[in-house]
Amino acid sequence: MNRHSVQDAKSKKGAKAQKAAATKNVLIVGVGGQGVIMISKVLALLCQTQGYQVKQSEVHGMAKRGGGVFSHVRFGEEVWSPTIPMGEADMLIALEWAEGLRWLPYLKPETGIFIADTQRIVPPFACRNRAVGAKTAYAKETPAEILEKVADGYALDAGGFAEELGEPRAANTILLGALSASLEFAAEDWLKIIAKFVPKGTEKINEQAFGKGRGWIEEVRENPAEMLPETPAPAIPAIPAGEVDISLDIIDAWCKSCDICVRLCPERCLELNEYQIVRLKDPDACTGCRLCEWLCPDFAITVNRVRLDDIKKNKRKAA
Numbered sequence: 048m049n050r051h052s053v054q055d056a057k058s059k060k061g062a063k064a065q066k067a068a069a070t071k072n073v074l075i076v077g078v079g080g081q082g083v084i085m086i087s088k089v090l091a092l093l094c095q096t097q098g099y100q101v102k103q104s105e106v107h108g109m110a111k112r113g114g115g116v117f118s119h120v121r122f123g124e125e126v127w128s129p130t131i132p133m134g135e136a137d138m139l140i141a142l143e144w145a146e147g148l149r150w151l152p153y154l155k156p157e158t159g160i161f162i163a164d165t166q167r168i169v170p171p172f173a174c175r176n177r178a179v180g181a182k183t184a185y186a187k188e189t190p191a192e193i194l195e196k197v198a199d200g201y202a203l204d205a206g207g208f209a210e211e212l213g214e215p216r217a218a219n220t221i222l223l224g225a226l227s228a229s230l231e232f233a234a235e236d237w238l239k240i241i242a243k244f245v246p247k248g249t250e251k252i253n254e255q256a257f258g259k260g261r262g263w264i265e266e267v268r269e270n271p272a273e274m275l276p277e278t279p280a281p282a283i284p285a286i287p288a289g290e291v292d293i294s295l296d297i298i299d300a301w302c303k304s305c306d307i308c309v310r311l312c313p314e315r316c317l318e319l320n321e322y323q324i325v326r327l328k329d330p331d332a333c334t335g336c337r338l339c340e341w342l343c344p345d346f347a348i349t350v351n352r353v354r355l356d357d358i359k360k361n362k363r364k365a366a
């Protein structure tokens with residue numbers, strides 16, 4: 048090889064390294080059913096439409112819902128590999144708190160941005176002790192402790208915000224809004240792509256959810272004191288004292304037949320029916336502990352617990 052071609056080879060290598068260095072790495076993590084893949088598809092398609100080369104890889108959790116899911120999205124002028132090396136993620140987006148903590152070593156220590164929903168989906172194996180009030184084997188770190196350790200961190204109650212909007216399943220779009228505030232693309236371009244991935248008829252609520260997440264990050268950047276208050280570590284929900292009227296609301300259309308509630312109910316009073324939808328087979332055995340409501344990844348169960356004393360009081364008031 049002559050001197051000229053050595054120099055050519057060196058400058059080509061330099062240009063390649065520069066293009067690769069400009070690659071943005073976004074890691075999205077959560078558990079099955081939360082919408083990790085939806086977020087990564089929206090981001091990947093948006094980057095493509097903006098003229099970037101994109102590589103995306105994903106690993107779905109267990110076939111049954113509730114397992115860990117993650118997706119790597121890398122975009123830039125030229126992207127060489129679909130996976131983000133440890134310590135190289137520019138952004139880590141966590142739809143579930145403990146999953147976010149698990150992936151922290153992938154974040155760039157000096158400049159990485161961490162955005163996490165404080166929603167805690169306690170995995171079934173962390174609830175082996177199903178006694179009421181028992182501690183769960185779940186990450187104990189609080190948002191304040193974690194945000195101290197990262198270069199730029201945000202902990203938000205995306206699940207709570209989504210419930211306020213009347214659509215608990217829009218938490219992933221709230222996270223998309225939060226993610227968008229750290230990338231260069233215009234809000235209208237995000238919304239055009241999001242509309243392709245959300246169910247028909249929910250475009251408006253998802254637009255609001257996107258605006259909520261984006262607006263929240265902007266507010267917090269102005270005033271960090273707006274950040275979320277501390278949330279207590281989860282424990283098996285307590286049963287209220289006294290006589291209680293218990294009923295379960297089950298939204299059949301939201302049940303994905305994962306079987307988690309059936310297996311974890313301490314009283315074994317749930318089962319899947321012939322359509323593989325959960326049902327309460329033994330209402331008398333149900334203690335109203337709310338574990339099923341808490342563990343369902345799809346918000347399909349609500350446990351109503353009303354103290355009989357309160358019912359009587361309300362009746363007296365009405366009379």
Ligand code: SF4
Nearest residue numbers: 312333334336337339
């Ligand atoms: S609330 Fe009832 S059905 Fe649900 S886990 Fe507790 S005992 Fe089982």
Ligand code: SF4
Nearest residue numbers: 302303305306308343
């Ligand atoms: S209701 Fe039970 S079976 Fe249905 S999705 Fe929720 S946890 Fe799974």
